[in-house]
Amino acid sequence: MKNNFIPLYKPSISLKEVKNVNTCLKDGWISSKGKFVSSFEALFKKKFGYKFATVATNGTTALHLALLSLNIKPGDEVIVPNITFVASVNAISYVGATPVLIDINKNTWLMDINEIKKKITKKTKAVILVHLYGFAYNYNDILSLKKNNLKIIEDCAEAIGSKYGNKYVGSISDVATFSFYGNKTITTGEGGMVVTGNKDIYKKIVFLKSQGLDIHKANNFYNHEMVGYNYRMTNICASIGLAQLNRINSFIKQKKLIFEQYKKFLNKNIIFQDQIKNTISTYWLVTILVNKNKTKKNLEKYLKKNNIETRPIFTPMHKLKMYRNIKKNYKNSEKIYKQGISLPSYPGLKQKEIKFICDKINKFLKRN
Numbered sequence: 001m002k003n004n005f006i007p008l009y010k011p012s013i014s015l016k017e018v019k020n021v022n023t024c025l026k027d028g029w030i031s032s033k034g035k036f037v038s039s040f041e042a043l044f045k046k047k048f049g050y051k052f053a054t055v056a057t058n059g060t061t062a063l064h065l066a067l068l069s070l071n072i073k074p075g076d077e078v079i080v081p082n083i084t085f086v087a088s089v090n091a092i093s094y095v096g097a098t099p100v101l102i103d104i105n106k107n108t109w110l111m112d113i114n115e116i117k118k119k120i121t122k123k124t125k126a127v128i129l130v131h132l133y134g135f136a137y138n139y140n141d142i143l144s145l146k147k148n149n150l151k152i153i154e155d156c157a158e159a160i161g162s163k164y165g166n167k168y169v170g171s172i173s174d175v176a177t178f179s180f181y182g183n184k185t186i187t188t189g190e191g192g193m194v195v196t197g198n199k200d201i202y203k204k205i206v207f208l209k210s211q212g213l214d215i216h217k218a219n220n221f222y223n224h225e226m227v228g229y230n231y232r233m234t235n236i237c238a239s240i241g242l243a244q245l246n247r248i249n250s251f252i253k254q255k256k257l258i259f260e261q262y263k264k265f266l267n268k269n270i271i272f273q274d275q276i277k278n279t280i281s282t283y284w285l286v287t288i289l290v291n292k293n294k295t296k297k298n299l300e301k302y303l304k305k306n307n308i309e310t311r312p313i314f315t316p317m318h319k320l321k322m323y324r325n326i327k328k329n330y331k332n333s334e335k336i337y338k339q340g341i342s343l344p345s346y347p348g349l350k351q352k353e354i355k356f357i358c359d360k361i362n363k364f365l366k367r368n
């Protein structure tokens, strides 16, 4: 086992993905037109019950499109968690709006709905709910937030297939976004998706991502109506996505098992993220808290020496150069940042490998 490197993540690519890509190459449909794009969008809607879905180049541009489609602009405030991947906050900066960073709950690592409500001002136009590491917000909490005359965006990049109540995440916000980066639950290499229940918003997103051209009009060539973007996914990426989406149930099942095995084999004093009542996580990256910063740093080094790849938890946004001027007390973010480590979590990770990782962690913590 010692010489076998265990990566944090690796995508599971089957012959089906290879066959689909070959079809694109053989047929010549390699840009953003082609049957796989519409098939991927159609299956995505059907599988999760979304009304409208359109692909994008990645999860970051999907978020940019979401904010543009809701007309978020300079002077507006958008509430976002202090611990997330940086793209959730950068997208707010792209449209010139002001991110309002909220500390996370120390158990769920998500924002508390009451804390969000306290931060709402006249300028607050939207909230971005990030279902961190696959753990979802509560359905009723989101509905109660909606009553505040705010736009709700769900960043589901890490939570495809997660549920609140009996609905899939992304179902009840104004717009929701997904990422299909190589380490996500399903991948297209680089890729994203935007979903909404509102036809006008959907049409606006398609318009924005297609260079400001109304592609629904017949024979509409070069009649651009605004400064738009090219955020279209290629048919090649969509062909990989379609094959992956057909295998997602198996991925999610394996990821749940991986989480359960880490829980079973790791020492009982190790802390995991809490799942909110009536939600179901899809456990994107199993992330744990160990008790001291020094312990965490040394544990990372020790695991690296043992050929086990890990990642620190996301750096809190208020610690990054671009957002450092947002001064607040982020007690929970600081604590979790100092203690959080993400562990290998990809489908295909074997039980004996998880046991090996856990034995190493337990052994290290016993000595330190």
Ligand SMILES: Cc1ncc(COP(=O)(O)O)c(C=O)c1O
Pocket: 058, 059, 060, 061, 084, 085, 087, 088, 130, 155, 157, 158, 178, 179, 180, 181, 190, 191, 192
């Ligand atoms: C929460 C979150 N939002 C947005 C993104 C951005 O997605 P992408 O890397 O596809 O641009 C990611 C992932 O990388 C993410 O984890």
